[in-house]
Amino acid sequence: MAESTYTCIICPRSCCITVAGEPDALEVSGHSCKRGLEYALAEHTHPLRTLTTTVAAEGSPLRRLAVQGTAPVPRELLHDCLAQVNAIHVAAPLRMGDVVLANVCGTGVDVVAARDLPTS
């Protein structure tokens, strides 16, 4: 029976949660609330990660622009997503929320500007 442990990051209590069993009959222990239960099950079955980074910017006093995904991406694709994002250059002007890369790595998640990119 496979068993994994996760430190819950939902609140500062940091419960150590164990998930064991077969995929169709998982047993969870160590959590103190429903949010922790849901967190551990998600980490065990389909972990997601937030995509945030910066990209090279042109035509602006800012040399790099902070960008973020519109939703989390599968953890196993995070490295590929970051590589695809890091390969792009953006040009001013841009507004916060403008899409700088659509459908990163086929995830359906867009990457958008996290702030305005002014020309001056």
Ligand code: SF4
């Ligand atoms: S299981 Fe609940 S109480 Fe424990 S760290 Fe997670 S959110 Fe906090």
